[in-house]
Amino acid sequence: MNIEMIRAARARLDGHVRRTPLLNSPSLDAVAGRRVWVKAECLQHTGSFKLRGGWSAISAMEPALRARGVIAFSSGNHAQGVALAAARHGAPAVIIMPDDAPRAKIDATRALGAEVVLYDRARDDRDAICARISADRDLTLIRPFDDAWVIAGQATCGLEIAEQARDEGITRADVLVCCGGGGFSSGVALALEAEAPGLRVRPVEPEEFDDMARSLRSGVIERNERLSGSLCDAIITPQPGAMTFPILSRLAGPGMVVTEDQALHAMALAFSGLKLVAEPGGAVALAAALFHGDEIEGDDVIVTISGGNVDATVFRTALERFGG
Template identity: 50%
Template sequence: MTDQALPTYDDILAAAVRIEGEAVRTPLVTSPALDAKLNARVFLKPECLQRTGSFKFRGAFNAVSQIPADRRANGVVACSSGNHAQGVAAAAALHGLPATIVMPSDAPAIKRERTEGYGATVVSYDRSSQDRDALTEAIAAEKGATLVHPYDNRDVIAGQGTIGLEIVEDLRARGLTPDVVLVCCGGGGLTAGVALAIKTLVPSAAIYPVEPEGFDDQARSFAAGERLRNTRTAGSVCDALLTPMPGVLSFALNKPRIARGLVVSDAEALAAVGYAARELKLVLEPGGAVALAAALSGKVDLSGKIVAIVLSGGNVDPAILAGAVAA
């Protein structure tokens, strides 16, 4: 799983060709009210509008499409709290492959239902007592299936990097380049792909991964210069971002490219979900809103800058969305 070479910018370019016509090229969305609030020119990348409702489809499709013909009958296996699950399940269905997804028992019901709706078999596990990676690897070995890790996979990272490529291309079409990029961060695969693309094209851009409070393994690892593990495995409303520690590949890519890690509270994430729904007319899940939350709560100075914010997913439990909008 982690004995792969690091992806390159050329891998991102190849992924862009591979996913074209299957993944949505999400637009850059602007809001005069948000610009005024942050005193910046803000461009939102709404991956909540992506196929399956999150950015994960990009990396999943890129990885699944490259499984050799002689291995396809054995299918794919992945572990995920729900967004990578749906991405892999949908990509596998498009390629006619069986898929088995290992999901935490406390994953939002909507994510499990949609994963099964794409034809995947879901295997549940307990976040607090079971090792999801060990369970996933055991299933893959038993079935002879290809394991598509959610963030420690070069093809997945390259697929996610197409977001960074699109941000730069679409800003350049407006005669602009990004000063700051805020990215929602769990295991670091999205950040790694985005950082690789953007720092290749715009070396001066500052990349900030954003995590939930109590699950800031990336921020602590960047500060320490080594991969550190979270002490908890559950306990945040940002279910999409509760990974145990940075990935080997993602950390290696991110370490030299990241400005620093930012952290937001559950309350700040939920406030961003509510703001997005009320003011931007965009539906986000808490984990998909943490980058916006960092901007809204002033975690980094954005004044006078050109800012890109990745809104990573919108697969939110209806009750959580309703509560956030009403708050």
């Protein structure tokens, strides 16, 4: 991975993804006790940053290989990013999704033209299902985070953060990034290393699924005991990626961990303060900025809202419990 790959991905993404805004709200600043700058990837096509990685990987494929089709596994956001990128490149897409994924994400993936294959997290071997279908149909696997071109595509968000922070006069700050396997946070970290070295990535995870934070502390990859059971489904992974962990070990600050209630509270505050719709996993970085300020230094903090694909019932719960 290097900055040239990231810049090449940006050139391929040009005109196909949105340059999302960096937003500020006095009401969020008041809660956090510092200026909070929100990179609103929930406004991206498909509702999350995942289109960046999906488009980067599929656009980099040889045309003949791409025409045979792609396969991916995802609880919903990577699924939609790959589905849209494949559809716009005229390539078939098969997406392996857990049957307990939010219904809105399953339906949206199908609406984008992908074939969805559901599995039971507790009983089925997802990787075996994916390998069998891939071999039977000669499909190329687009991994959600341990793929160099996926990381490069997601890193383009980091290039935008560097430029937007410069425009606001921000030269030193923590950049809190929602983290599952680490593709987004490691990509952003690589981009900032080259373009804004005064900005430091801090991966943020939900309580009980903090494998990246624990791994960064211990210096070795650690696994989660559970693979499901969190509202923050978008960022639940077994363990950090083999590609992403070394990048974050070198470039990132300590990981941060928030509760589900803090994520729901952040969703309500994002809606009231910025009129943004966030899903729980997409709101954890904002939650860390708002409710864990003692772990952050400086007058400014930059956060990602990485996704907004939330079921109506969950969003309603956030607003009813914490106001909106």
